[in-house]
Amino acid sequence: MVSIEDYGKYETAWCPGCGNFGILKAIKQALVNLGRSPHEVFIASGIGQSSKLPHYLKCNAFNGLHGRSLPPATGVKIANHELTVLAVTGDGDCYGEGGNHFLHTVRRNPDITMIVHDNQIYGLTKGQASPTSEVGMKTKIQTHGVFNMPLNPLSMAISLDCSFVSRGYAGNIPHLTKLIEKAIQHKGLSLVDVLQPCVSFNKLNTFKWYSERVYDMEETGYELNDRVKAFEKSLEWGDRIPLGVFYVNEKQSFEDNLDVLAQGPLYKNVPKTELVNELIDGFV
């Protein structure tokens, strides 16, 4: 039996009261609930306050470059698809710096769970606008307020036919835990966009702000594979912000397309050096 203690306890570099703590707790609990041992779990992350998360629980981890959590996560999944692979990232990391990887990883559909700490601000660089910041939000850089329209991660993911699209909230840990469990169990790329207050820099989207607006959809009122309805639902943002699973499309994962993986993890295959002689025959 795996217990929460197996995932260890660490001192963090996060601000007291940060939404990241709730996300860390939910991830650990979800992994325990699913019976995954730390050595079976791999977490890739980028750069930002969110991306420090793999250092705060026991697991295999690759804390790589800014914006680049998804490519190494994909590589790990290809090399050893038996691992439970998570990519932990943030709104700046994933939707800004690494936007291209997001688009193409959705297309690729590897069995990876993406957890995006979406606090609508840059934390580590001390408070600049992020791709999801609200129009009008003033920062030390955006002195006249943000002009650029915020990116809607859920609508974007659904429009790209991402195979699992959901939204959680760092202030509701039991709900987030269940969501992450579902996302990990889903075969294919799953997006969990997590609303998360930044207590130091985002004075607009606070715990209070979110708590007054978020609600658990429980039932969506549409079939989860209805892409158009799901897209419509994903547009809901303002006085009321829905949480839960928006869209599920059970389709072939990237690994399903790789016949070679049927015989076991790729990295275990034995080199066929001798077989090269047959290819050499073709040049003679």
Next chain:
Amino acid sequence: MNIDLNLKIGGAAGQGLQTTGMALAKTLKKSGFHVFATQYYLSRVRGGHNTFQIRISDSPVFAMTESIDLLLALDSESIDKHLPELGDGVVVVDTDSIEVKESIDSIFHVPMLKIAKDVCGDKIYSNSVSMGAVIGLLCMELADLEFILKATFKKKGEEIIQKNIDAARAGYNYTKDNYPGGCKFTVKEPGENKNMMLVNGNEAVGLGALAAGVQFLAAYPMTPSTGVMTYVAANADKFNVVVEQAEDEIAALNMILGASFAGARSMTTTSGGGFSLMAEALGLASITETPAVIFLCQRPGPATGLPTMTEQGDLQFALNAAQGEFPRCILAPGTPEECFHLTTEAFNIADKYQIPVFVMSDQYLADSLFTLPRFDTSKVKVERHLLSDKELRTKKEEYKRYKLTPIGISPRALPGQEGVLVVADSDEHDEFGHINETPDNRIKMNDKRMHKLEVLREEMPAAKVYGKPDASITLIGWGSTYGPLAEVVDILTKGGKSVNLVHFTHIHPLPVEVTQKLLSKAKKTVCVENNSTGQFSRLLKVDASINVTEHVLRYDGKPFSPEFIIAVLKEKEVI
């Protein structure tokens, strides 16, 4: 060398130059000649002026010369452009469709279009007519060409094969009837040599990667590197390789780092522009100590530069790319045989030292066809340097991915292995892989990584000497210049000069003492490089305090020929 003939086929892109050139090169190789072939093409799918040049000899040839003996002109531009190279050579041309303005003595008209239409009902067979005509004019037998055409059109079915053979035969017969003595260059086939390959640099790198047991290749297509990706992809199912076309080069290198971290032998392939995008991930490979093989196939830059031409302009870039100081290794093959073996070696170095390793080639080596003995796969070793499950079970202390050791190399376990957790960080980290920003830790970890470079330096072999070891003039080259330089040594030695070549394949980290010893013997040292600033000579100066006497540089997008090098040596009064 009793036979040394140069054939050039000139035409526009889309005229079937590649098919014609390849089929002729294969035919001549099958007939027992040593064949060397290069391509010159522009960055376009149709039109433009392209050439395919084939040199044949009864001795090994590894370079192209600048004069042509036989020009097969598929358009009038080919005649205008290449007449100066022709000397006393001959032109094979269809004067029905191509106007020949100049008065050339040795024109051999072959009505290729008419024959193709008459015999096969379609002018597209005119290329095969031209092949038959060339074989006829050289007074060779047709059988080898027929064999090659069968193989070339195998997938297109019997009817197409037969039509091509009929076309070739008709072209051949036309020359027999109209030019019974052939052209002035007639040759006798040396007879088939079954142990020789006709292979280009990119195919050889692909073969090397497969022999080394590559398991994952992620790349973004970029000329002139794409051939390796294509070659591996074509054989991926047979060799259990996953090939993924990444969304960009940033993703490509980051992806292979993930795969490599989880235990798969991984490589990426690119050219300068793509490599520019990989720079940050190069540092990531080094600080996370993740093995990576990067095939860097150079073309002239900066930016888009000359996409289809050649240059050795990225050496200093590969040496210095990315922020910070960290170990890396650079290998540069000079022939497809070296491409094959150095690629396998690159994987072993990457795994042993847990660093990024470059195999640096260029468009010239990538696309040129060499005649070489079969690659010896029995020499290939696959050395992974990984901790086994059994070794891990007997370990008492908690696993440290970056354990400090006397040689700087930490025993490597993989994520997923029971009893261990493997953690890597792009931040400076402690022995467990967790962020640690203390000055003391920084020094330890930096020294650990840089120490690996010094251990590797000890392992790097000396450069190869071609010619007499104690010559008074030493030509210095690295990578793809081997062929033309070796021929320069042959020509000058025959002419009574005392010249040798020191050919570098293991570029960085440079074995300093052996290099100094090798280069201290000659009175004059001439560094020959396909770039405008002498990048390798700069490395010799900085790393080994070696000052070369003279430079021969070429940076017009074209590869070296022996004549070019000799002309500059004369001009600079080296010889």
